[in-house]
Amino acid sequence: MADSKRRYVIPGDVITTGPYRPEQNVILEDKKIIATTVGISEIYDDSVKVIPLTGTYIPKSQDLVIGKIVSHSSLSWEADINSCYVGMLPASDVFGRNFQPDTDELTSKLKKGDLIAARIVNFDRSRDPLITIADRDLGKIDSGELVKISPSKVPRLIGKHGTMIQVIEMATNATITIGQNGLIVVACDNPVGLLKAKKAIQMVDEQAHMANLTDKVKEMLESNSE
Amino acid sequence: MGGRESNLVLLDENGIRCDGRRVDETRKITIKAGVLKNANGSAYIEFGDNKILAGVFGPRDVHPKHMADTDTGILRCRYHMSPFSVTERKNPAPSRREIEIGKVIKEALRPAVMLEKFPRTAVDVFVEVLQADGGSRCAALDAASVALADAGIPMRDMVSACAAGKVADTIILDVNNEEDQAGQADMPMGYMPNLKKITLLQLDGVLTPDEFKKCVETGIEGCKLVYEIQKQALKDKFFANGGE
Amino acid sequence: MTSTSILDQLKRTKIHDLLEKGERFDGRRLDEPRTLSIETGIIPKADGSARVRLGDTEVVTGVKIQPDKPFPDMGDKGIFICTAEILPLAHPTAEPGPPGEDVIELARVVDRGIRESGMIDLSQLVLEKDKSVVGIFADNSVTDHDGNLFDACAYASTVAILSCKVPKWEMKDDIPTLVEGQKSSPPITTIPVSVTMARIGDHILVDPNADEWACMDARITITTNSNGSICALQKGGDDGFTPEQIFKCSELAISIGAKIRKQIDQARG
Numbered sequence: 001m002a003d004s005k006r007r008y009v010i011p012g013d014v015i016t017t018g019p020y021r022p023e024q025n026v027i028l029e030d031k032k033i034i035a036t037t038v039g040i041s042e043i044y045d046d047s048v049k050v051i052p053l054t055g056t057y058i059p060k061s062q063d064l065v066i067g068k069i070v071s072h073s074s075l076s077w078e079a080d081i082n083s084c085y086v087g088m089l090p091a092s093d094v095f096g097r098n099f100q101p102d103t104d105e106l107t108s109k110l111k112k113g114d115l116i117a118a119r120i121v122n123f124d125r126s127r128d129p130l131i132t133i134a135d136r137d138l139g140k141i142d143s144g145e146l147v148k149i150s151p152s153k154v155p156r157l158i159g160k161h162g163t164m165i166q167v168i169e170m171a172t173n174a175t176i177t178i179g180q181n182g183l184i185v186v187a188c189d190n191p192v193g194l195l196k197a198k199k200a201i202q203m204v205d206e207q208a209h210m211a212n213l214t215d216k217v218k219e220m221l222e223s224n225s226e
Numbered sequence: 227m228g229g230r231e232s233n234l235v236l237l238d239e240n241g242i243r244c245d246g247r248r249v250d251e252t253r254k255i256t257i258k259a260g261v262l263k264n265a266n267g268s269a270y271i272e273f274g275d276n277k278i279l280a281g282v283f284g285p286r287d288v289h290p291k292h293m294a295d296t297d298t299g300i301l302r303c304r305y306h307m308s309p310f311s312v313t314e315r316k317n318p319a320p321s322r323r324e325i326e327i328g329k330v331i332k333e334a335l336r337p338a339v340m341l342e343k344f345p346r347t348a349v350d351v352f353v354e355v356l357q358a359d360g361g362s363r364c365a366a367l368d369a370a371s372v373a374l375a376d377a378g379i380p381m382r383d384m385v386s387a388c389a390a391g392k393v394a395d396t397i398i399l400d401v402n403n404e405e406d407q408a409g410q411a412d413m414p415m416g417y418m419p420n421l422k423k424i425t426l427l428q429l430d431g432v433l434t435p436d437e438f439k440k441c442v443e444t445g446i447e448g449c450k451l452v453y454e455i456q457k458q459a460l461k462d463k464f465f466a467n468g469g470e
Numbered sequence: 471m472t473s474t475s476i477l478d479q480l481k482r483t484k485i486h487d488l489l490e491k492g493e494r495f496d497g498r499r500l501d502e503p504r505t506l507s508i509e510t511g512i513i514p515k516a517d518g519s520a521r522v523r524l525g526d527t528e529v530v531t532g533v534k535i536q537p538d539k540p541f542p543d544m545g546d547k548g549i550f551i552c553t554a555e556i557l558p559l560a561h562p563t564a565e566p567g568p569p570g571e572d573v574i575e576l577a578r579v580v581d582r583g584i585r586e587s588g589m590i591d592l593s594q595l596v597l598e599k600d601k602s603v604v605g606i607f608a609d610n611s612v613t614d615h616d617g618n619l620f621d622a623c624a625y626a627s628t629v630a631i632l633s634c635k636v637p638k639w640e641m642k643d644d645i646p647t648l649v650e651g652q653k654s655s656p657p658i659t660t661i662p663v664s665v666t667m668a669r670i671g672d673h674i675l676v677d678p679n680a681d682e683w684a685c686m687d688a689r690i691t692i693t694t695n696s697n698g699s700i701c702a703l704q705k706g707g708d709d710g711f712t713p714e715q716i717f718k719c720s721e722l723a724i725s726i727g728a729k730i731r732k733q734i735d736q737a738r739g
């Protein structure tokens with residue numbers, strides 16, 4: 001933490017005073033910029049934010065998320081997206097515009113327990129977020145294992161320009177689908193690769209705040225190979 | 227409260243209390259953050275002989291639905307003592323005292339948590355007293371605060387708690403069980419250390435206006451001491467080995 | 471136990487596929503319980519206490535001993551009462567409030583396992599026949615729920631009882647009066663050990679974790695005593711067992727019970 005503009009903070013810590021714009025996880029009170037979560041504060045030229053090290057997932061429009069179908073009505077499915085809000089997937093999204101509630105049976109396409117890769121269509125806090133799976137890279141997930149990490153660690157798992165996730169995928173031959181909501185699907189034909197990929201993901205979850213993490217993960221992935 | 231015949235010397239001529247402490251000393255306090263696997267946030271505190279576990283879930287869906295608020299998240303808090311936590315076994319069913327303490331702790335935390343960002347959800351705080359000693363509600367509040375931070379619930383400040391009181395006509399910090407039974411006043415306090423606001427305050431006993439002022443000031447100093455320990459607990463979990 | 475969260479389909483399928491090969495998701499053998507760790511004396515103010523971790527399930531149990539009135543037609547026996555509570559901080563679906571049928575079953579099964587084994591010789595706990603006896607209360611608080619609360623609570627209660635110290639009371643003017651400094655070991659005759667097994671398809675799994683609990687067809691908890699006799703039993707779940715499966719379960723309960731009994735005996739302190 002040599003850079004004096006980055007600092008570990010807990011809720012209530014005064015990060016700085018002055019004419020800064022408060023951004024994520026920060027509030028302005030009486031000219032003081034105060035952290036509202038446990039994390040790392042960053043001061044820019046005209047704004048201050050805190051990168052959280054914990055916390056729940058708040059849906060954001062266009063986010064890719066992994067969801068689990070938990071129930072359905074005659075018109076839509078409800079998906080657990082690891083958030084305080086439940087994702088709503090309208091039947092028309094899957095059946096198309098000509099969806100007929102009396103004849104088209106929802107469970108023929110998706111049932112309780114199914115995992116989906118979905119995108120958040122829109123979200124305002126007054127109602128549950130709308131999600132869609134109508135895209136080439138979205139839809140029901142047929143293979144792989146679900147891994148859960150803290151949503152706040154997802155950027156670290158992806159890495160700058162995708163560097164971290166590429167390191168893991170290349171070393172293990174796994175295909176990893178990362179949901180912004182902290183849910184991740186790891187698919188790999190090779191059980192050893194699968195185990196190593198899961199281990200690497202867990203490492204990032206536990207050590208996201210530490211320096212040189214990419215190197216450490218690389219080392220771990222290489223050292224175990226027989 | 228007070229008045230019981232006791233052989234106990236609450237304060238001797240050297241200013242030493244019945245458990246060996248000075249008037250401005252707290253009992254031994256340790257806090258560990260992140261001790262449970264299922265809860266979103268958790269903390270375990272030992273405050274004197276109090277052993278208390280706090281767990282937080284949320285923000286999450288509210289059941290029953292009619293309890294949800296369309297404009298803001300709600301905070302719920304349950305304070306419960308295990309049957310084996312006190313000298314005479316306690317019935318597992320919640321008593322009126324436990325329910326009141328749960329409410330008071332909730333109202334101490336409410337000013338700190340920022341739930342306006344999560345309409346129609348609830349943040350649930352569950353505190354379980356595994357072993358009780360005097361001042362369990364303050365210890366419970368200290369653990370609950372750390373558990374909320376551990377869960378990443380946005381807060382404008384931590385809440386730190388400690389009791390002050392009066393024994394042998396002297397204002398003391400952190401009242402233990404014997405002092406609570408045989409002393410003259412017990413004042414539990416919860417305080418937001420950066421915003422400098424008192425969010426929990428109760429009084430059992432009689433204080434003159436001057437004593438009251440001194441008691442509040444002493445309580446605030448105690449809360450500040452506990453704040454440092456809460457900070458360290460979060461640092462140990464989240465910032466260990468990261469370098470500063 | 472409580473209606474746990476929905477298991478995702480991929481994991482459910484994987485659990486079944488692995489079982490066909492004789493394997494489990496967490497790498498255990500079918501007849502292998504999770505790592506058991508036991509600590510005693512964690513609540514010094516209680517008369518006995520223990521914290522048990524069975525995998526990621528954790529239970530804290532306290533034993534309180536105090537004089538009480540005997541049950542109406544059991545004036546020559548002390549009292550033993552066992553309770554259990556799943557603390558709301560133990561699992562997102564655990565709710566505060568009066569216990570539901572799952573929790574009530576948990577408490578009663580744990581209680582029966584200990585009571586029916588005759589573990590505590592209640593006839594040694596009489597202060598004055600028909601008037602005053604010693605009551606031993608074991609209260610289990612589940613602090614983290616990852617399946618198989620039956621065994622975790624049973625082990626925690628058993629160890630807390632084995633390691634407790636019974637105070638001495640004398641009757642003075644018909645009132646039991648505490649005699650300081652004369653604690654003794656509890657009157658123990660046997661060490662009951664419960665083993666819970668789940669049936670998934672044709673496979674019997676010992677010590678199911680929460681995921682396995684969510685996809686099991688039926689379960690059975692069998693308690694044995696130090697002689698290897700079966701002293702309590704409870705079948706649960708929405709499906710059944712064939713007689714052969716039940717016999718297999720009883721054999722597992724005896725052999726695995728013996729190993730766990732050794733560990734409990736060592737932990738009593």
